Amino acid sequence: MIKKISYAVGALALLFGLWGVYIRLFEGEQSTNYGSYIGWGLWVAMYLFLAGLAAGAYMLATLDYLFDMPQFKGTGKAMLWAALVTLPAGLASIGMDLGHMERIWKVYLEPNFNSFLTLMVWGYTLFFILIAVSLYLAFTRPEKSAMKVVMWIGLVTAILVAGGVGFLLGGNANRLFWHVGLFPVQFPIFALASGAALMLVIVGWFGPKEDHGKRADQLWTLAVLTIILSVVKIYFMVSDYTQSLYGGVPDNVIAVQSILFGQHAFSFWVVQIGLGTLIPLIVLSQPKLAKNDFVAGLMGLFLLVGYAVARILIVVPGQVAPMLPGLAEAFSGPKLTFDYIPSLMEWSVTAAVIGFSILAILIGLDRLVHFNEVKK
C-alpha cells in the first residue's frame, strides 16, 4: 500500500513538475523569484540537499560493503542505488539554475581550477562514476577486494564532496552568515544524517517483509544513529546562531533574525524544528515505535523534509543582508529585492526533481536491486 502511494506521489510530483521544467526550458528564468540580490534560491538549496543525500547514502552503503556490519547486510545495494539517483537529481536542480545550461560542457573543457565550483563539478562527476562502479561491483563481485578498494575511495570522495559543498558557501568571506569555519566539517555530518533518514524510509517502508527481527534491529540502530546525528546537528546550529546573535555583526544578526523571527520563521520553527527534528527525535527514542516499519519510515520522511528546509535556511538567509546600506531601494526593477519566497514554478521544478527521485528509487528497488535476494 505504501509503495503504491509512493508511486502515485512520485508520479503526481513529476507530472506537476513537468510544467515548471517546460517553463524553465522554453521561457527562461523570469518566472522564478530569485534575482540579482538573492541569486541562489530553492534550486541551489535542493542541490545541496540531494547531493548531500547521495553522499550520505553512499556512506551508509559502506556499512554493508566495507565494514561488513551484520545488521546492515543486504542494504548496501539499495543505498548505492539511492545515491546513483539522488546525485544526478541534485545536479539537475542546479543545472536548472544556470542562465546558460547549454554551456555546462565548458566546466569540463575550459575549466578554471581556481574556482571551487569547478572542483565541485569535477568532484561530483568522479563521485557519480564511483557510485556506478560500486553498484556494478555490488552486483558482480561484492566479496572481492576490488569492491573494498572502490568503496574506500568512494567513502573518502563522499566525505570530500559533502565537505566541499560546505566550503563552497563557507569559503565566501563576503557572506558572513556562510563564512563559518566549521561548514566543511558540518556538511558531511548533515549528509550522513540525511542518508540515515533516507535509509529509515527505504528499510522501513520498502525493505523485505520477511525476517522481521533483523529489520527491527536495523531500524533501531538507524534510530539511535539518527538521534545522535540530530543532536550534533542541533548543537552546530545553536552554536552558529547564538554566536551570530551574540557577536552582533549586522549581516549575521539580520540573517539569523530572518530565520527565527522573520519571513522564514514558519519554515524554521514548524517544519525544520517541529516536524523535521522534535517529532522524529521523540518518536524514534521509543524503541517500540522506532522498530515499527511504518512509523520508522514516516519519521525518516519527516527528517528528510526537515533537512531539505534546513538547506534552504542556510542558502537564502546568507543573502538577505544588503551588501551596502540602501542598495535595495537605490534602483527599482524586477528581481532587485532582498525578499525571497520560491515561486510556484520553482516549486514545480523541485517537484519534478523529487518526483523523478522517488520513482527512480522505487523502480530500482523493484526491478534492479532485488532487495530480497541480496539480503541473504
Next chain:
Amino acid sequence: MSNPNEATLLKKYASEVFAGLVAPLEGVEISPLTADDPLAKEDALVRMQRELQRALEKPVSERRWVMVIDLRKCVGCSACTIACVAENKLPPGVVYRPVMNEEIGTYPNVSMKFLPRPCMQCDVPPCVPVCPVTATYKNEEGIVVVDYNQCIGCRACMAACPYGARTFDFGYTYTESTPVAEGMIVGRVSAEGYERAAAFEYSEEWPRTNLRASPVGNVRKCHFCLHRLNAGMLPACVTTCIGRATYFGDANDPDSLVTELINKPNVIRLKEELGTEPRVYYVV
C-alpha cells in the same frame, strides 16, 4: 545670499547677462576674467578628456584606470545611473551604477548622504576566482570584464561580490505588455525598435532580438564604459554628472586629476578591510 562674495559675484554677472539679453552687443561691456576668477578655471571634464587622450597613447598595460567620486559634491540626482542605463542599453532589473541614499539624523535634524556605486574594479576581485569557466577576469587595463559568450550564468560571482555590483539579465524588456494602438505610434511599436537595437558593451554588438541569447542569462556589471574608452571618450557617468562629482583617469599619470585627488588624505575606499583593493575612491 549670506555670503557677501557670492552676492557680489551674482550681482555682477546677473546684470551683465540680463543686459546682454535685453540689448545684445549694444553698450554692454564684458569685464575680462582674472586668473583667480572661478570661471577662468578649466572645466574638470575638459582636463580629464585631455588626460584620457594622453593615457590612450601609452601601452595598455601601463594605464591604471581609477574613478574618484566626490561625495561632498554628489546631489543624488541619479543622472549617472540613467546615463549608464542609456549608454549600455540596460534592460529592466540590470543596473551598473545605482546611487544609494542614506538619511542621517532624526527629524528635524536630518540630512541626506548619497553614494554612487559603480563596480569597484578591485585589484583583488573576489568575483574572479570563483568563476568556473574564467568568464570574468581582469583585463590588461585592470578592468574586471565579463565574457558574455563564456558565462554559464551560475551567479557565483554575484554571491562573491561584497559590493552587490553584479546583476543578472533575466531577459526582461521595457516594452513587453505595453499597449499598442493601431495607426498611432505609441507603446511597443515605437519603442521596441530602440529596445531591440544592439548595445555596444566591450566594443561588440549585443542586439536584444533573441531573448535566449547572451547577454540574457548572464551576469552583467559596470566596465568603466570600456567601449567608450577605446573610442577616446570618458565613461558616460562621468560626462553626465551635473555636479562634476565623478572623476576618471589614469592613476599612473602623476599629473592627472585623479592622481591629484587620490593622493590626498580625505579619500576612502569601500570595505577596504576585505582586502579587495578597489579602484574606486570616494572623496569625503
